[in-house]
Amino acid sequence: MKLNNKITLALVSTLLGVMMTVQFTSINRPKLDSSAAVDTLQLTTELNQETERQQFLRRQIRETEAKVRGLESQKGNQSQLVRTLAEELEQVKKQAGMSEVKGNGIIVTIEDDFDLIAVKDSYNLSLYRSLLGDYLFRVVNYLKGNEAKAISVNNHRIVSFSSIRSIDENNLQVNTVMVSPDKVMIKAVGNVDQMKVGLSIFPQPFAEMGKKITVKEVDDGTLVIPPYDDDAVQYQYAHPEGEKKL
């Protein structure tokens, strides 16, 4: 009897347990994103971006196909291959930030404003001032996110591994090179209007550091961004997938 009792109870509770589990999992599964259907404006912007991306991808596919065809047809021709690769190298160097870029853009100057410094609490001021590196990195990001093609900070070109670091209040490093934090000049070639929109959030945080930010437009195509200045770019840890060493 005792055994029977136990078995029945066990059976029933297992059954119930299984049923509950099935129920819960099936209830939780259909997580439809109801908010997605609501915000038409956001959807439209996203759609536009994806459409633009599609055009870009199509162009890329066409270009790459052409390059593949070119390389295949030049197989035996050594000097022609050298020329093709050299052209490709020029393009790649440009994308890597290893060549000069010239065009329309803006010059952003961030410098000490002694009227501002005079009215700030000195403890908070130095706290904020030690964050200068982080904020400069943000400015660079907002420029990049707003259609900047090439950027330099105090004439140090921003590349894929560039960092900006405040060691302390008085010491700033860009690309691991020491620069003066008193007056920082960021040059950016790209979409001038869009970049200015991207900068609109920055005057206040820099004011907390006792610094003012001014933006000058260059619209005659003469703004020059220098190439990354270290010719000995060395990759020690990163290797292209599939290749053993660079």
Added chain:
Amino acid sequence: MPKKTNPRVKLIVSLSVISVILGLMLSMQYKNTRAAAKFQLDAAHVYDPRAQYTADQLNKTKETNSQYEAQLEKLKKQMFELEEKAGDIAKQESPDLKDELSKYRVMSGILPLKGEGITFTLDDSMVKDVPKDWDPELLIVHDSDLMNVTNELLIAGAEAVQINDQRISSTTGIICIGPVIKINGQKINRPYEFRAIGNKDRLEAALTLKGGVLDIFRYRTLTIQPPKKSLSVSINGYSGNFNGLSENK
């Protein structure tokens, strides 16, 4: 004996039958409410046919784009292989060409990479009992947080960094537009997974430093999966248009 057990067994059997029936009823109930909820959702979809249309279009475009991306990926691979061979042939005339091409491709970010490094994940706070006077802004991950981590990794000598599936290139912006964070113009969702190639010990030390970024995040009760060191971290190639840099001749 059997006379004594019979009523008890009966009771047990009837009890179990009852609970099975109860269970079935419960499940029916759940099914019903689920159907009702689904119906309401459908109603919401039908409510704005234009939004639904746009959403459908968006999904279709996204699908096509990922097909194109795969196609491009394959083409590029083919091109790189051909360039390999071409570079070997060109070596007599111009010995550095092949290596330079490869090096600057790595630097530009367009090549998928592999190497020693770290990965870690950051997400909004899941803690419920935070002090009441806390600014709710402290509990979510902002674009500025992603930037700070990226900067720390680069300062520590990271050679390549990726957040979710977006590689950081020379023209990659991490910015927020309204409530969404965009990297390379693409919306990215939490949780945020960082991958970085570089000296794994230095990278880890830079994050776990006392008073460093992770300490600050921990204080804010953000959800952190601490850095994992690995001998082979894989990183995507950048597939954006460098903000139009290449087209500008």
